[in-house]
Amino acid sequence: MFWKFDLHTTSHIDTLLEKEDVTLTEVMDEDDVLQECKAQNHKLVDFLLRPQCMEDLVTFITQEPSTDVEEKVKYKYPNISCELLTSDVSQINDRLGEDEKLLMKLYSFLQNEPPLNPLLASFFSKVLSILIGRKPEQIVDFLRKQEDFVDLMIKHIGTSAIMDLLLRMLTCIEPQQLRQDVLNWLNEEKVIQRLVEMIQPSQDEDRHSNASQSLCEIIRLSRDQMFQVQGSSEPDPLLSTLEKQETVEQLLSNIFDKEKNESAIVSVIQILLTLFETRRPAFEGHMECPPGMSHPSFSVNHSILEAVRPRLKDFHQLLLEPPKKNMMKTTWGVLDPPVGNTRLNVVRLVASLLQSNTHSINTELINLNTLGVILDMYFKYIWNNFLHIQVEICTAMILAMPPAPIDIQPDTEAEHVKESILIKHLFQKCQFIQRIIDAWSSNEKEQAEGGRRRGYMGHLTRIANSIVHNCDKGPNGPQIQQLISELPAEDREKWESFISGQLADTNKRNTVDLVSNNTxxxxxxxxxxxxxxxxxxxxxxxxxxxxxxxxxxxxxxxxxxxxxQQFEDAGSDEDDIWDEKDxxxxxxxxxxxxxxxTDSEESTDSEExxxxxxxxxxxxxxxxxxxxxxxxxxxxxxxxxxxxxxxxxxxxxxxxxxxxxxxxxxxxxxxxxxxxxxxxxxxxxxxxxxxxxxxxxxxxxxxxxxxxxxxxxxxxxxxxxxxx
Incomplete structure (x- = not known):
């Protein structure tokens, strides 16, 4: 019955705006000012469009509040100003996007010295982002006139809101031709090279992280755009610059030719990993052949591999001598040194390089015995599952993928392609089978003495199953069988006993039968x-x-x-339906x-x-x-x-x-x-x-x-x- 009442209420803002001397802050103090603005209250919008009000709104989000203001209300007006300017009211967007004086006032925020106020930076980025989406031609034209725009963006890249603004320019500009013009402009301004220069030991960790994330997002966004816009006549200039051999070499030089800095090393590895993910594999270490290996479209730009290959020895050395880490005490013992983020990311990089299945890369890894060092780490750090899953991925890919092609003449030495040099190295040099058996026996002995089950045993079970699976059904089955047959008789017997006994029992325990076997x-x-x-x-x-x-x-x-009696009504005058009935x-x-x-199971045997x-x-x-x-x-x-x-x-x-x-x-x-x-x-x-x-x-x-x-x-x- 709500229509009996007049529920329409006039906003107090309308009454307030009738005052001749009303101020912007008085209006902003009203609780429903944002609601009324988004509802496009004509009186309120007209008031906000006044030149002085628009200038004050921009000032609030670009200038530091007074230090004598109470902290809990210090950013009240900057926050409300940002919300009003980004309420997506077309009149406000038009006024702000077409008034160069207001734009210059907004732009002046970038001209402050770093570090920028992160909250004000988020307000500035939000306002400029909505203008890029609503008034792209005007905003791009304005920014291109500012000669120091790219310099200032790079200068403040350590502020996350500025990084977001840069990425917004790459994704939210339409139409396609305007976006291509922006990409060409940014490439001419050498934005990629400037971001690369930010990732070196002399810069702080925030710059490392945000510059790396920016480059990674540029790679992904550019590749996604290439798939979405089929038949595009112009390649993405930023992606082309990133994939150049000299760009990758500069990245590697920043971290290896200067002092070791974990933040810079990890940031560069993140970029390399993104460059290698032309098809993002969903592989998680199972026995099956990794996705991507079955796709002929999976490939890595040869120039990237050529830049990385000479630096494999430096990455290998990082596994042996990572940046200095303090001793770490844990509930089960002391880690000295701990695995560390550097070594974990190097292992991830090795896994990606293995997935490229390039003969020159594989040969270099074998010569360095990088796989042997990684296995040493696997068995040493028994509780680091982040490391274990990466090692499992490495071994599963080696076992499952076909031998790497070799650049030889079609009529010469073709038989050399038939065997995987990585599998041979894994079984002979790294003693893969023996280490699995020894680790399993050692774990069982510790458990029998009252110790805890080692943290890598689940992964070790899947690694052993991967060997069995690929031995029987994988593309390298004959080679794996041959290598196992060449093991010393004692080791071969132990392995056969292991897979038929302990491994089989473990698999049986791990199998969950969802249907009862009771006949x-x-x-x-x-x-x-x-x-x-x-x-x-x-x-x-x-x-x-x-x-x-x-x-x-x-x-x-x-x-x-x-x-x-449960169905009888105690006070009923009706006859008892059960009375006198036999x-x-x-x-x-x-x-x-x-x-x-009604049971669905009835259909299975109803005919019989x-x-x-x-x-x-x-x-x-x-x-x-x-x-x-x-x-x-x-x-x-x-x-x-x-x-x-x-x-x-x-x-x-x-x-x-x-x-x-x-x-x-x-x-x-x-x-x-x-x-x-x-x-x-x-x-x-x-x-x-x-x-x-x-x-x-x-x-x-x-x-x-x-x-x-x-x-x-x-x-x-x-x-x-x-x-x-």
């Missing part, structure tokens, strides 16, 4: 029911009975009578199949068991309203209640059960119900006149959960026939 459980129809089911679908419940004696028939009747068992001729089970499966059915309406019991021998407890008009044949004659039940007024029956390995003995006394039964249960190794399960099933079934 009785699979074949039993006792579990084919829905625990929670709407009341109007009771007729769809389908159970089976696992006994063939009449005791269960009487037991079921007794449970029905015992539970009938509970008997329909003859075979009056049965029909039920409407079927249609002849054997029976359900509880209501008797023919021409007879008394009665319930019947199916004594199917394939299940241990089951029922299906259908409409009273149904009738169908039965396998196990219930008429005999009726005769036996009426032969005497009292009869005691003892029945043992078996479900798999569990037994339950039921003692039942039936009074034929009163149609009552008293029963007792004697459990033999019967779990409480199983008993509760059976009782729950019995409680689901007894539904008054009259409401079905």
């Amino acid at each position: 009785n459980m699979k074949n039993s129809k006792a579990f084919r029911f829905v625990f929670i089911i709407p009341f109007d679908r009771i007729s769809d419940i389908n159970f089976s009975l696992n006994t063939n004696e009449s005791a269960n028939i009487a037991l079921f009747e007794a449970r029905c009578k015992e539970k009938i 509970v008997t068992f329909a003859p075979e001729a009056q049965r029909r199949p039920s409407s079927g089970s 068991e249609d002849v054997k499966r029976d359900q509880f059915e209501a008797s023919n309406p021409s007879n008394d309203d009665r319930m019947e019991v199916d004594t199917d021998c394939d299940g241990w407890l089951g029922t299906s209640v259908a409409s009273p008009a149904a009738s169908a044949p039965s396998d196990c004659g219930s008429s005999k059960a009726e005769e036996e039940a009426s032969s005497s007024e009292h009869r005691s029956i003892t029945e043992t119900v078996i479900n798999g390995s569990m037994k339950e003995t039921v003692s039942l006394t039936v009074d034929a006149k009163t149609e009552t039964a008293v029963f007792k249960r004697f459990e033999n190794h019967l779990h409480t959960k199983e008993l509760r399960f059976r009782l729950m099933v019995m409680r689901v079934v007894p539904v008054p026939v009259g409401i079905l």
